[in-house]
Amino acid sequence: MSARVGTPLWVLLPALALVPLALLLPGLSHGGGWSLVGRFALAALRPSLDPLVLGSALRGLGVTVGMALLGWALSLVLGLVLGALSSRLVWRQCSGRLWPAELIRRLLALPRSIHELLWGLILLQLVGLQPAVAVLAIAIPFGALVARVVSDQLDALPTSSLAALRTGGVAAPAALLTAMGPPLLPQVLSYGGYRLECALRSATLLGVFGLGGLGTELRLTLQSLLFSELWTGLWLLLAAMLLLERLVGWLRLRWTMPPRLSLSPQATEASGRDTASAVGRSGRELLLGAALLLPVLVAVAWSLEVDPRSLLRWQPLPPLPPADWGAVAALPWPTLVGNTLSLTLLAAALAVGVAPLLLLLVRPWPLGRAAVQGLWALGRLWPPPLIALLLLFVLHPGVVTGALALALHNLGVLGRLLLESAEHRGETTEQALLSAGSGPRLALLYGRFSALARPYLAYGAYRADVILRESVVVGLVGATGLGSQLLEALSSFAVDELAALMLVYAALTLLGEDLSDRLRRRLLAG
Amino acid sequence: MDPAAVLELEGIHVRGRGQPRLEGVSLRLRAGERVALLGPSGAGKSTLLAVANGLITPDRGSLRWQGHELARGARARRRQQRRIGTLWQDLRLIEELSVQQNLNAGRLGQWGWPRALLNLLLPLESAACAAVLRRLDLDPALLDQPVAALSGGQRQRVALGRLLRQEPLLLLADEPLASLDPRLAAELLELLLEAGRPPRALLLSLHRPDLLAGFDRVVGLRAGRVQFDRPVAALDAGLLEALYAGAAP
Numbered sequence: 001m002s003a004r005v006g007t008p009l010w011v012l013l014p015a016l017a018l019v020p021l022a023l024l025l026p027g028l029s030h031g032g033g034w035s036l037v038g039r040f041a042l043a044a045l046r047p048s049l050d051p052l053v054l055g056s057a058l059r060g061l062g063v064t065v066g067m068a069l070l071g072w073a074l075s076l077v078l079g080l081v082l083g084a085l086s087s088r089l090v091w092r093q094c095s096g097r098l099w100p101a102e103l104i105r106r107l108l109a110l111p112r113s114i115h116e117l118l119w120g121l122i123l124l125q126l127v128g129l130q131p132a133v134a135v136l137a138i139a140i141p142f143g144a145l146v147a148r149v150v151s152d153q154l155d156a157l158p159t160s161s162l163a164a165l166r167t168g169g170v171a172a173p174a175a176l177l178t179a180m181g182p183p184l185l186p187q188v189l190s191y192g193g194y195r196l197e198c199a200l201r202s203a204t205l206l207g208v209f210g211l212g213g214l215g216t217e218l219r220l221t222l223q224s225l226l227f228s229e230l231w232t233g234l235w236l237l238l239a240a241m242l243l244l245e246r247l248v249g250w251l252r253l254r255w256t257m258p259p260r261l262s263l264s265p266q267a268t269e270a271s272g273r274d275t276a277s278a279v280g281r282s283g284r285e286l287l288l289g290a291a292l293l294l295p296v297l298v299a300v301a302w303s304l305e306v307d308p309r310s311l312l313r314w315q316p317l318p319p320l321p322p323a324d325w326g327a328v329a330a331l332p333w334p335t336l337v338g339n340t341l342s343l344t345l346l347a348a349a350l351a352v353g354v355a356p357l358l359l360l361l362v363r364p365w366p367l368g369r370a371a372v373q374g375l376w377a378l379g380r381l382w383p384p385p386l387i388a389l390l391l392l393f394v395l396h397p398g399v400v401t402g403a404l405a406l407a408l409h410n411l412g413v414l415g416r417l418l419l420e421s422a423e424h425r426g427e428t429t430e431q432a433l434l435s436a437g438s439g440p441r442l443a444l445l446y447g448r449f450s451a452l453a454r455p456y457l458a459y460g461a462y463r464a465d466v467i468l469r470e471s472v473v474v475g476l477v478g479a480t481g482l483g484s485q486l487l488e489a490l491s492s493f494a495v496d497e498l499a500a501l502m503l504v505y506a507a508l509t510l511l512g513e514d515l516s517d518r519l520r521r522r523l524l525a526g
Numbered sequence: 527m528d529p530a531a532v533l534e535l536e537g538i539h540v541r542g543r544g545q546p547r548l549e550g551v552s553l554r555l556r557a558g559e560r561v562a563l564l565g566p567s568g569a570g571k572s573t574l575l576a577v578a579n580g581l582i583t584p585d586r587g588s589l590r591w592q593g594h595e596l597a598r599g600a601r602a603r604r605r606q607q608r609r610i611g612t613l614w615q616d617l618r619l620i621e622e623l624s625v626q627q628n629l630n631a632g633r634l635g636q637w638g639w640p641r642a643l644l645n646l647l648l649p650l651e652s653a654a655c656a657a658v659l660r661r662l663d664l665d666p667a668l669l670d671q672p673v674a675a676l677s678g679g680q681r682q683r684v685a686l687g688r689l690l691r692q693e694p695l696l697l698l699a700d701e702p703l704a705s706l707d708p709r710l711a712a713e714l715l716e717l718l719l720e721a722g723r724p725p726r727a728l729l730l731s732l733h734r735p736d737l738l739a740g741f742d743r744v745v746g747l748r749a750g751r752v753q754f755d756r757p758v759a760a761l762d763a764g765l766l767e768a769l770y771a772g773a774a775p
Binding site: 006007008009364426428429431432433434435436437438439440441442443445446447450451453454 | 579580581600604605606607608609610611612614616618619620621622623631632634635636637639642643646647692694
């Protein structure tokens with residue numbers, strides 16, 4: 001173990017990205033739409049309460065929440081099954097061979113690396129517009145993500161109790177379920193809660209691209225400059241999101257589950273401690289919760305008219321031109337990849353660095369903190385393409401505009417996590433410094449950020465990986481690299497170009513995932 | 527008002543659940559005085575120390591530091607607090623930083639942002655920090671070590687070193703000897719008494735009446751009330767027995 005130079009400053013280091021941003025922004029600004037931005041901001045105070053608008057927003061919210069819920073539930077089922085199937089431990093116990101686990105793990109990398117928006121748009125082309133498309137678009141990549149977490153957790157859990165059962169002659173499936181199920185459940189449920197929040201954001205985003213629900217209404221009202229009606233939907237969405245976050249947080253506390261994607265380096269230690277939450281009172285409540293969820297899901301599917309059979313009826317595609325691989329090879333690949341990476345790095349640096357900087361700036365004022373929390377909540381709920389469209393009122397399209405949109409959205413996610421973690425770490429040290437007369441900002445920097453630096457940056461590395469996947473969603477502001485090219489290829493049915501772009505995107509995402517994993521492990525290992 | 531008083535508490539009340547945590551407590555510490563606070567668990571010792579360092583605002587009563595009421599403005603309050611140093615039972619060191627950076631954390635109240643940031647990159651005032659370590663019988667070679675790598679006894683001393691770097695006029699310590707073995711406890715107590723020499727004053731809560739040598743006064747606290755406040759020499763076994771009657775010390 002060693003003391004590292006400037007440890008608490010590490011959390012602020014990424015905020016240096018503000019310097020090039022400040023230099024670039026004047027050149028990017030066309031300044032034409034400040035009055036529109038002003039009107040948009042003012043409309044926040046005057047959302048339309050017209051019963052027609054309110055009714056339509058409520059219906060849209062219902063559809064979005066329903067799609068999120070169904071997609072999430074399906075992804076959990078898929079994730080649990082595929083997670084068990086890609087676990088080395090399961091295969092070692094059941095057949096003594098490891099290669100099937102490795103193979104399934106590798107195969108799952110592909111659905112994981114493709115953003116739900118791309119899944120949504122591809123399915124839309126194949127089976128037409130219907131609610132099942134959004135549900136499946138969420139379930140496929142989320143299922144693969146859950147599977148990875150499940151198999152990683154399963155392979156990292158202590159196996160002594162499993163070995164004890166096996167030596168007692170218990171068959172592998174029963175032994176695995178009995179010995180590994182209870183310690184795995186709290187981890188999976190905690191992660192599942194986090195994924196439900198993500199699913200709500202994704203369902204809204206899919207709506208923005210025309211897959212129905214509140215997102216569609218938000219985009220239409222923004223493009224028609226009906227800001228009061230836009231805010232009716234936004235406030236409703238904010239209320240639903242905060243309610244969901246509260247509910248998930250409350251359940252996590254009640255069932256003593258580990259924090260979501262814990263900022264704690266002792267995650268595995270916590271998993272052992274939390275074993276008790278899968279049994280006893282919590283266990284019964286979990287079972288009851290699951291039993292109640294099932295009819296709710298059926299009712300939601302019925303009311304949204306989700307028909308899984310319709311997914312099998314593919315609609316005829318327009319006649320496709322013959323593949324022109326020469327034209328595909330002639331695409332400006334270095335620029336496309338370079339722009340995608342610049343956009344990701346700029347957005348990640350801004351999101352990771354600005355959250356602690358803002359927290360530090362507003363530290364002495366309780367009202368400032370509330371304002372920052374409000375800003376973060378809006379950032380989380382506002383889908384990045386809508387932020388990008390709003391930014392286009394005053395900025396030219398391009399990499400920086402796309403990066404800003406992604407940064408603002410992810411700032412909301414990271415800021416909330418930072419605030420939650422800061423509440424549990426370094427409190428007494430900060431208090432000691434305050435009572436010795438240090439200023440509140442210095443006490444926060446020395447007292448809390450010292451302890452938070454490593455786990456926060458480790459989470460930042462994971463977030464950068466998410467941002468790389470998400471960079472496709474701001475493709476609609478143009479010139480953002482692979483994302484905008486992909487959306488163009490999709491809308492022009494250029495299947496050859498689409499396939500090549502998706503492969504490059506997937507390779508890039510997997511490379512990014514690997515790099516971020518290595519960085520995260522290094523940061524947490526200390 | 528006593529011009530030489532470093533700390534004056536007058537009729538302090540702190541509400542608690544059910545019964546009050548402190549009830550009409552008055553206490554005065556003059557520069558150079560070393561006062562031990564005795565009492566059974568739950569007597570209100572920690573609450574009294576938390577009131578003394580400004581962490582708890584009393585519901586009633588007055589508190590004066592060096593003859594001045596508690597400042598209302600945040601800056602003025604911080605200026606007052608720079609002169610009050612607390613040795614916490616859990617030490618509250620910054621595990622991720624080096625010994626020198628931790629010692630310098632005691633100076634944060636005096637330093638502005640530039641020095642505070644520089645200290646994170648390039649630890650400052652090495653000579654002063656080394657002198658503090660020597661005074662605490664620690665090897666100055668430890669300055670670059672992370673505090674997380676130190677032994678329990680060394681960590682206690684570094685926490686005391688941070689306090690010395692703060693240069694407070696009033697030293698407060700809440701049960702600093704509670705979890706130490708007898709040898710370490712005796713050593714730390716000696717260092718604390720040494721640090722509490724004039725012009726400083728020392729107020730320390732203790733759970734062991736056998737460690738009172740070296741203190742000027744002893745204050746007995748029970749159920750939130752002061753039972754006695756007298757020179758150590760005037761303390762007898764009867765008073766102690768009454769203080770701890772029916773309670774674990």
